[in-house]
Amino acid sequence: MIVTFTDFGITGPYMGQMKARLLQYAPCEPIIDLMVDVPAFQIAYGAKLLAGLVENMPEEAVYLCVVDPGVGGQRKPICLQCDGGWFVGPDNGLFQYVIQSNENVQAFEILWRGETLSKSFHGRDLFAPVAGMLAQNIDFDKAAVPVDDLVTLSATVSGEVIYIDGYGNCWTDIRHNDITISEPLMIGTQTLKYADVFCDTEEGHAFWYFNSSGFVEIAVNQGNAAQILGLVLGSQIKRN
Structure with a gap:
């Protein structure tokens, strides 16, 4: 393969x-x-x-x-x-x-x-x-x-958007083993809490979860998180 x-x-x-x-x-x-x-x-x-x-x-x-x-x-x-x-x-x-x-x-x-x-x-x-x-x-x-x-990259601290998929979901470089589900994330002044899956939140509400590839992802249930939250590649995600 x-x-x-x-x-x-x-x-x-x-x-x-x-x-x-x-x-x-x-x-x-x-x-x-x-x-x-x-x-x-x-x-x-x-x-x-x-x-x-x-x-x-x-x-x-x-x-x-x-x-x-x-x-x-x-x-x-x-x-x-x-x-x-x-x-x-x-x-x-x-x-x-x-x-x-x-x-x-x-x-x-x-x-x-x-x-x-x-x-x-x-x-x-x-x-x-x-x-x-x-x-x-x-x-x-x-x-x-x-x-x-081999060439190495400059050291960075995790906490930024590294990919936005076709739904507007925002993948961050925070990995599943770097954070606990009790930690809220901050985008500007907005606090996002963890949910297991999309249907655990109300339609139009933002949350964070572990996506299927093990990345912390910012999402909106049946909405475009990038547009609604004003996120772009490189946007900073703060941890409380």
């Missing part, structure tokens, strides 16, 4: 071109789009979302991960063997939290190059072929690198 995780979105040619290249190298391998709307260019948000989302995915998959505003620059192309699976993408911090959550990690710089390599689309021309070869257990040119030498 090959799993994609990108900020490409669903419009334009990018996902189609990358998946077509995947199928050239792994024609019988199922391809699952885990997330195609990572907030554009937001490596730190992508890193947190990726680590949370893969908790409910098969370990043995090959994860093709492209949030790569530095494409064509000095960042290395890498692949990581993490326990039973592989992660392929740029060395820009995108895999930081995946690495932290796995006990056995080996890192490699990708040295393989195909016949053509666009300066601006390594997802199609470099990462997709490598992911396909990994899925088929085909060897390619790579060199081991120390995990400690």
Whole structure:
């Protein structure tokens, strides 16, 4: 199984071109789009979302991960063997939290190059072929690198909106093991209490809960939390 995780979105040619290249190298391998709307260019948000989302995915998959505003620059192309699976993408911090959550990690710089390599689309021309070869257990040119030498992100304190879904629900970077259900959250002057599920609150009321991927999510029962509460990416969520 090959799993994609990108900020490409669903419009334009990018996902189609990358998946077509995947199928050239792994024609019988199922391809699952885990997330195609990572907030554009937001490596730190992508890193947190990726680590949370893969908790409910098969370990043995090959994860093709492209949030790569530095494409064509000095960042290395890498692949990581993490326990039973592989992660392929740029060395820009995108895999930081995946690495932290796995006990056995080996890192490699990708040295393989195909016949053509666009300066601006390594997802199609470099990462997709490598992911396909990994899925088929085909060897390619790579060199081991120390995990400690990989790019790391600046330390941040959790408590901001990192993703807004199509319903207007706001995912925060607070994880299920970082907070207790007795803690209210503050958005401006408004206090939000915990509820298990949407139907535990009145229609139109805001609350917070643990979503199915283990993130604290701000929601409104049958309403758009982002619009109603004025939340955008990066909005701060205060804890009492």
